[in-house]
Amino acid sequence: xxxxxxxxxxxxxxxxxxxxxxxxxxxxxxxxxxxxxxxxxxxxxxxxxxxxxxxxxxxxxxxxxxxxxxxxxxxxxxxxxxxxxxxxxxxxxxxxxxxxxxxxxxxxxxxxxxxxxxxxxxxxxxxxxxxxxxxxxxxxxxxxxxxxxxxxxxxxxxxxxxxxxxxxxxxxxxxxxxxxxxxxxxxxxxxxxxxxxxxxxxxxxxxxxxxxxxxxxxxxxxxxxxxxxxxxxxxxxxxxxxxxxxxxxxxxxxxxxxxxxxxxxxxxxxxxxxxxxxxxxxxxxxxxxxxxxxxxxxxxxxxxxxxxxxxxxxxxxxxxxxxxxxxxxxxxxxxxxxxxxxxxxxxxxxxxxxxxxxxxx
Amino acid sequence: xxxxxxxxxxxxxxxxxxxxxxxxxxxxxxxxxxxxxxxxxxxxxxxxxxxxxxxxxxxxxxxxxxxxxxxxxxxxxxxxxxxxxxxxxxxxxxxxxxxxxxxxxxxxxxxxxxxxxxxxxxxxxxxxxxxxxxxxxxxxxxxxxxxxxxxxxxxxxxxxxxxxxxxxxxxxxxxxxxxxxxxxxxxxxxxxxxxxxxxxxxxxxxxxxxxxxxxxxxxxxxxxxxxxxxxxxxxxxxxxxxxxxxxxxxxxxxxxxxxxxxxxxxxxxxxxxxxxxxxxxxxxxxxxxxxxxxxxxxxxxxxxxxxxxxxxxxxxxxxxxxxxxxxxxxxxxxxxxxxxxxxxxxxxxxxxxx
Numbered sequence: 001x002x003x004x005x006x007x008x009x010x011x012x013x014x015x016x017x018x019x020x021x022x023x024x025x026x027x028x029x030x031x032x033x034x035x036x037x038x039x040x041x042x043x044x045x046x047x048x049x050x051x052x053x054x055x056x057x058x059x060x061x062x063x064x065x066x067x068x069x070x071x072x073x074x075x076x077x078x079x080x081x082x083x084x085x086x087x088x089x090x091x092x093x094x095x096x097x098x099x100x101x102x103x104x105x106x107x108x109x110x111x112x113x114x115x116x117x118x119x120x121x122x123x124x125x126x127x128x129x130x131x132x133x134x135x136x137x138x139x140x141x142x143x144x145x146x147x148x149x150x151x152x153x154x155x156x157x158x159x160x161x162x163x164x165x166x167x168x169x170x171x172x173x174x175x176x177x178x179x180x181x182x183x184x185x186x187x188x189x190x191x192x193x194x195x196x197x198x199x200x201x202x203x204x205x206x207x208x209x210x211x212x213x214x215x216x217x218x219x220x221x222x223x224x225x226x227x228x229x230x231x232x233x234x235x236x237x238x239x240x241x242x243x244x245x246x247x248x249x250x251x252x253x254x255x256x257x258x259x260x261x262x263x264x265x266x267x268x269x270x271x272x273x274x275x276x277x278x279x280x281x282x283x284x285x286x287x288x289x290x291x292x293x294x295x296x297x298x299x300x301x302x303x304x305x306x307x308x309x310x311x312x313x314x315x316x317x318x319x320x321x322x323x324x325x326x327x328x329x330x331x332x333x334x335x336x337x338x339x340x341x342x343x344x345x346x347x348x349x350x351x352x353x354x355x356x357x358x359x360x361x
Numbered sequence: 362x363x364x365x366x367x368x369x370x371x372x373x374x375x376x377x378x379x380x381x382x383x384x385x386x387x388x389x390x391x392x393x394x395x396x397x398x399x400x401x402x403x404x405x406x407x408x409x410x411x412x413x414x415x416x417x418x419x420x421x422x423x424x425x426x427x428x429x430x431x432x433x434x435x436x437x438x439x440x441x442x443x444x445x446x447x448x449x450x451x452x453x454x455x456x457x458x459x460x461x462x463x464x465x466x467x468x469x470x471x472x473x474x475x476x477x478x479x480x481x482x483x484x485x486x487x488x489x490x491x492x493x494x495x496x497x498x499x500x501x502x503x504x505x506x507x508x509x510x511x512x513x514x515x516x517x518x519x520x521x522x523x524x525x526x527x528x529x530x531x532x533x534x535x536x537x538x539x540x541x542x543x544x545x546x547x548x549x550x551x552x553x554x555x556x557x558x559x560x561x562x563x564x565x566x567x568x569x570x571x572x573x574x575x576x577x578x579x580x581x582x583x584x585x586x587x588x589x590x591x592x593x594x595x596x597x598x599x600x601x602x603x604x605x606x607x608x609x610x611x612x613x614x615x616x617x618x619x620x621x622x623x624x625x626x627x628x629x630x631x632x633x634x635x636x637x638x639x640x641x642x643x644x645x646x647x648x649x650x651x652x653x654x655x656x657x658x659x660x661x662x663x664x665x666x667x668x669x670x671x672x673x674x675x676x677x678x679x680x681x682x683x684x685x686x687x688x689x690x691x692x693x694x695x696x697x698x699x700x701x702x703x704x705x706x707x708x709x710x711x712x713x714x715x
Contacts, residue, residue, distance in 0.1 A: 137399070137400070138399065167398070167399070167553045167554070168553070168554060168555060168556075168597060169398060169593075169594060169599070172597060172598055172599065179660065197664070197665070200662060200663040200664065201662045201663075201664070201670075202662070203662075220661075220662070220663060221690060224663055224667070225690070237667070238664070238665050238666075239665065239666070276667060277666055277667075278666045278667045278686065294535055295531070295534060295535045295538055295560075296560070297531075297534065297556060297560045298556065298559035298560045298579055299556055299559075299597065299665055300555065300556075300559065300583055300595060300596040300597055301596065301597075301639070301640065301641045301665070301668075301683060302665060302666055302668075304665070304666075306531070306535070317665060317666030319641070320580075320583075320641075321641070
């Protein structure tokens, strides 16, 4: 088997009595685009800082290319790093900004020349090399910052939410740039974000970060289709998956959507349900419910339809070309149905997947 | 209520022309969104309407009144900014009342105005609370409420959602949509966010390099972009563009490697240079079909509502196609694509739709 780029095992980090990372483990393959996705406040920043060596760990190992670097200083870990905020040096040119980290590691002129050429080609900033940061647009600055992070010639890179705060169209371009860059360099990218759409756009492999742990790691397809926990379903998906409280009695689950028969894989006394927006369909059918439309959000190719059933806010999506469905949601209220199999049950305590809907009652 | 008419409006900052000879009418009692990338001139244009900047050339009319030289405070407009302008250690009710005090309303009329606005914006339950106790989405609602309660004839919004955290954004959008549906005022809303624009606007004025390049309803501008710029800017991802080497023109007829049908463009055919097609305008079959164009799947990702976005290569051309979850999940190496003629927009050399 090919060597892992990164093998993090049992990482633990506390501040006083507050446990931020708890026995966290994941692996990242060489030549893979891995995305660690989790909502804010789940330990993302601390995880980045411990991997990069900017923060000591309490326990656990960080194995880079087969060697544990958990106790090795930041400068000797040989991991490329693109930080979240892109502080460029204002008095340096773009070229000097890119070279700066290489100067620190005492790279030769030839190495620097090669690095600048490589990354400026990749990120399409060749004609900006002589400019100062103040002459650049926001998107250009971000590309320079990413280039600086990638200038270090290595094969494992950590990217900490580098597109946060940029506008739509810039992000769209940079997402393509980043994917192309990873594919051309054939290196390992470990990318952290709290934006589900960004994770869905970039990842081949996804890790879900929740409460200081990686709760699921798999290919994008598998994590999306078979979330193993409520955190997993809720963190990865756009619009965000619907979470429904309800009661389980035998094999009948009852919520504001009415009652459905469910198949339980494990026992659970208290459950919550999750259903993705596309699990709903506008129109009547078995098990349909009445919803009050609260907002039609126009995403271009489709509409996110926010609706309310018995004081529970829910969301579904309708394609812009589905005229029938669109006509129905233009009114203040509508009828909505769902496939029972789209409902997944999770244990309310542990958050783990315990069952799935089978049929309407 | 009155419409806003811009006549030959130009604004220069030194050598830089921020707004370049705009002639445009913003219709009364409707929501017009000025949309565009940073630096397109949308904020400068709004600031001139507000009277916060003077145009270098041109005139601004509110209805029949030339307001070009009228100071801001006498233009009878409300303004909502990126960061809410409110009093922090004061109750929500007091915040909404303060701008009304100069109007010397009866207690009854004052309460009525405040209660009405609070109801529309969903602030009724927090009227007694101090602003300090509330999240920034609610604070922005209060700032909106303060302006609305004064009942000015025009209300300007300058990216009011941009700095609001993700969780409050949706709620604020919902309130604004509800508010805009009930107000009779003329509303101008500036943003770079296409979703916000398409969700809130009656009409979008799309700006690029200091001019309004297209103004239309959200549906029209998305489905019939007047330029490549509009096709690219609206949509996530933007429109695919197929370059001239994939297109042959013969008389009035156009054929392409990307589709099997022949399209008759009449006399316009000779100026066709490129064509655009949206990601959802490309149909994808996992098995070979008649008239299908063979394409290689180079990448897969997931988009809104679980649909897959496929990066497809036909020779050296890369396009993106949006397909259902089940098709996206099943395709691997090769697919066969078709494009209906109605999903194709031709552009001339300058990038204008023909």
